Amino acid sequence: MASRGKWGSRVGFILAAAGSAVGLGNIWRFPYITGKNGGALFVLIYFGCVVVLGLPVLLAELAVGRATCKNPVGAFQALRPGAKWHYTGYLGVVTAVMILSFYSVIAGWTVGYCCKTICGHFAAPGRGEVAAVFSAFIASPWLQIALLAFFIFLTVFIVSRGVAAGLESFARVLMPALFLLLLLLMGYSLTLPGAQKGLAFYLMPDFSEINGRVFLEAMGQAFFSLSLGMGTMLTYGSYLKKKENLVTAAAWVAVLDTSIAVLAGFIIFPALFSMNMAPDQGPGLVFAILPEIFAKIPGGMMFGAFFFLLLAVAALTSTISLLEVPVAFLIDERNWPRRRASVLVGGAALAFGIPSALSGGGVKFLSRLPLVHVDFLSLWDKVWGNISLSVGALLIAIFVAHVWKTSRALEEITAEGVRFRLARLWTIAIKYVCPLLILVVLVSQFF
Numbered sequence: 001m002a003s004r005g006k007w008g009s010r011v012g013f014i015l016a017a018a019g020s021a022v023g024l025g026n027i028w029r030f031p032y033i034t035g036k037n038g039g040a041l042f043v044l045i046y047f048g049c050v051v052v053l054g055l056p057v058l059l060a061e062l063a064v065g066r067a068t069c070k071n072p073v074g075a076f077q078a079l080r081p082g083a084k085w086h087y088t089g090y091l092g093v094v095t096a097v098m099i100l101s102f103y104s105v106i107a108g109w110t111v112g113y114c115c116k117t118i119c120g121h122f123a124a125p126g127r128g129e130v131a132a133v134f135s136a137f138i139a140s141p142w143l144q145i146a147l148l149a150f151f152i153f154l155t156v157f158i159v160s161r162g163v164a165a166g167l168e169s170f171a172r173v174l175m176p177a178l179f180l181l182l183l184l185l186m187g188y189s190l191t192l193p194g195a196q197k198g199l200a201f202y203l204m205p206d207f208s209e210i211n212g213r214v215f216l217e218a219m220g221q222a223f224f225s226l227s228l229g230m231g232t233m234l235t236y237g238s239y240l241k242k243k244e245n246l247v248t249a250a251a252w253v254a255v256l257d258t259s260i261a262v263l264a265g266f267i268i269f270p271a272l273f274s275m276n277m278a279p280d281q282g283p284g285l286v287f288a289i290l291p292e293i294f295a296k297i298p299g300g301m302m303f304g305a306f307f308f309l310l311l312a313v314a315a316l317t318s319t320i321s322l323l324e325v326p327v328a329f330l331i332d333e334r335n336w337p338r339r340r341a342s343v344l345v346g347g348a349a350l351a352f353g354i355p356s357a358l359s360g361g362g363v364k365f366l367s368r369l370p371l372v373h374v375d376f377l378s379l380w381d382k383v384w385g386n387i388s389l390s391v392g393a394l395l396i397a398i399f400v401a402h403v404w405k406t407s408r409a410l411e412e413i414t415a416e417g418v419r420f421r422l423a424r425l426w427t428i429a430i431k432y433v434c435p436l437l438i439l440v441v442l443v444s445q446f447f
């Protein structure tokens with residue numbers, strides 16, 4: 001137990017868990033998925049998913065983690081020995097590696113954009129120039145692979161140092177700085193000419209746009225953004241001391257995470273409509289808008305560089321939590337030293353990340369192969385970042401409610417006299433609402 005490590009303090013845990021939750025999911029993925037799915041209505045459904053599905057599953061994961069002090073595979077085995085439930089843990093471990101692989105590509109973009117901003121590539125862009133810079137950037141295969149490798153290297157370096165030293169100290173200072181910078185940018189974006197159109201898109205739901213895909217995307221985004229459905233929060237919960245209050249921790253994480261996503265929307269959409277750009281342009285959205293904003297603000301280059309740096313750090317606190325899942329598994333179940341586990345899993349994520357890094361095209365001699373035309377980045381994002389997390393969340397909810405039983409979970413949540421006033425609501429949510437809703441949304445995709 002001692003060798004597994006524990007969080008140094010309560011604030012440290014909340015910041016580290018929030019650091020896992022807050023990342024590219026909020027600032028890169030939330031705006032692009034919102035833009036793709038028609039704006040305000042999606043946002044509304046997303047909020048619903050966070051409250052009705054995200055919070056209950058978050059609490060469930062934390063409880064399983066702390067009750068067992070184990071990685072996802074070991075945790076299911078400990079609570080239900082001899083059954084097949086630990087495959088849910090394996091699914092989480094695989095999902096972690098796969099998300100880490102494409103997530104690090106985008107994280108590499110933030111590093112690249114930080115350098116580009118410093119070098120003045122966006123100082124005074126003409127029409128369409130920012131978009132052209134982006135296309136050229138993602139079509140440079142070696143640069144993409146180098147940035148991916150760099151980011152995975154950073155992640156491995158920190159994770160190999162262990163829980164409190166590696167994860168906690170980072171999250172402490174940088175999260176508040178990111179928050180402040182986002183507030184400033186929002187203030188600027190809202191005063192741009194034509195910002196109202198963006199606000200309308202972001203805030204006034206158009207109910208005629210409703211369809212099954214919007215629900216799936218909102219649900220997947222809620223799990224992705226809160227780092228749920230693959231055992232990240234379970235693993236983080238396993239480093240938590242008994243006297244900590246899981247309910248307030250979960251509430252803090254959800255509130256911080258959601259407010260940062262909302263803030264990002266308030267930056268992107270007013271600026272987007274003010275520049276007459278299309279909201280549904282996909283994963284490149286944020287990278288097309290932000291440099292335009294920075295080019296217009298006085299001192300924007302400095303701002304811009306600092307912003308991309310903070311975004312890279314936010315991404316880093318998330319990649320750390322992704323890598324921590326398979327690493328905790330290898331340490332606990334296979335007795336590997338932390339260092340070796342981090343390096344090997346990092347190497348695997350790098351290998352799996354290469355197709356995503358090459359998604360921007362640019363490798364001419366490969367273009368005759370059929371598979372090369374698949375946009376792996378978007379595909380992985382959908383398969384692992386959405387479907388797999390939703391399936392994982394479904395299994396965790398069923399396990400906690402119907403196998404481990406809510407009474408035992410509640411015992412864990414209310415250990416050492418913690419009060420949980422919404423215990424009944426949580427029980428209903430995790431027993432009936434989460435399993436049914438997730439299942440219906442997933443199954444409805446096939447029709």
Ligand code: PHE
Nearest residue numbers: 021023024025026224225227
């Ligand atoms: N929640 C992280 C983000 O929003 C991504 C992530 C997903 C991290 C799943 C861990 C597990 O950026």
